[in-house]
Amino acid sequence: MIMDILQEIIANKRKELSAAVEDDSRFIPDTPVRSLKKALSESGTGIIAEFKRKSPSKGWIHPDAVPEEVVPAYAAAGAAALSVLTDADYFGGSLDFIRRVRPLVDIPILRKDFIIDARQLREARGAGADAVLLIAACLSRGECAALLAEAHRLGLEVLLEVHGEEELEYITPEVDVVGVNNRHLGTFVTDVETSFAMAPLLRARVGEGVPFISESGISDPSTVRKLREEGFSGFLMGENFMKRPVPGAALAEFIDAL
Numbered sequence: 428m429i430m431d432i433l434q435e436i437i438a439n440k441r442k443e444l445s446a447a448v449e450d451d452s453r454f455i456p457d458t459p460v461r462s463l464k465k466a467l468s469e470s471g472t473g474i475i476a477e478f479k480r481k482s483p484s485k486g487w488i489h490p491d492a493v494p495e496e497v498v499p500a501y502a503a504a505g506a507a508a509l510s511v512l513t514d515a516d517y518f519g520g521s522l523d524f525i526r527r528v529r530p531l532v533d534i535p536i537l538r539k540d541f542i543i544d545a546r547q548l549r550e551a552r553g554a555g556a557d558a559v560l561l562i563a564a565c566l567s568r569g570e571c572a573a574l575l576a577e578a579h580r581l582g583l584e585v586l587l588e589v590h591g592e593e594e595l596e597y598i599t600p601e602v603d604v605v606g607v608n609n610r611h612l613g614t615f616v617t618d619v620e621t622s623f624a625m626a627p628l629l630r631a632r633v634g635e636g637v638p639f640i641s642e643s644g645i646s647d648p649s650t651v652r653k654l655r656e657e658g659f660s661g662f663l664m665g666e667n668f669m670k671r672p673v674p675g676a677a678l679a680e681f682i683d684a685l
Contacts, residue, residue: 462584472505472682479665
């Protein structure tokens with residue numbers, strides 16, 4: 428029997444939250460919020476470049492990567508937006524990474540984590556994030572709707588992540604961006620064909636003007652071109668760049684190839 432990694436991560440996240448002390452002083456800074464949705468519609472690349480040092484399936488990818496070096500280099504190379512992993516135990520991330528790079532870039536930053544509690548939204552806003560990830564597989568529809576409303580109240584946009592047809596019911600008119608994760612979060616097996624299979628369903632379901640993106644497993648510019656033909660306007664990529672010695676240079680090469 429294959430272990431469900433998502434269940435393990437969520438159980439660990441609940442333990443983290445039960446032990447955490449909330450810091451009200453950091454919740455709503457004076458920094459402006461940049462629109463992920465707008466950035467995807469205006470960008471020539473649509474690439475959301477991710478700072479990711481580790482994964483549950485691969486272990487350490489780039490353990491000595493420094494956010495202040497990698498993230499600004501991504502922005503300079505032409506990323507439409509940035510994704511920063513903040514889960515410590517499974518991804519080697521930290522919310523502090525967002526705080527450290529926020530003054531260095533002027534494009535949207537997505538807090539990528541397993542968000543199950545409104546406290547995490549307030550933390551994201553306080554750290555300087557512009558958007559947060561909500562994962563349908565982690566939440567009931569009611570929980571997702573409540574977190575979406577709270578995120579908007581705080582000024583954050585929401586990227587709603589789905590994996591299969593059964594999760595399309597989570598998509599409501601309030602969602603800012605819809606993402607298809609090509610990585611199954613139970614097994615961490617990745618197959619980009621998931622996005623191609625979901626594309627016609629998304630075109631029928633997602634409202635006009637709402638971008639949808641493909642996440643994980645993208646490593647070839649030709650795949651991006653094919654996904655664009657299917658209606659995808661964003662591409663969340665991390666491992667393909669982070670496994671290289673200089674991730675920003677790897678992104679620049681990828682964009683040149685596009």
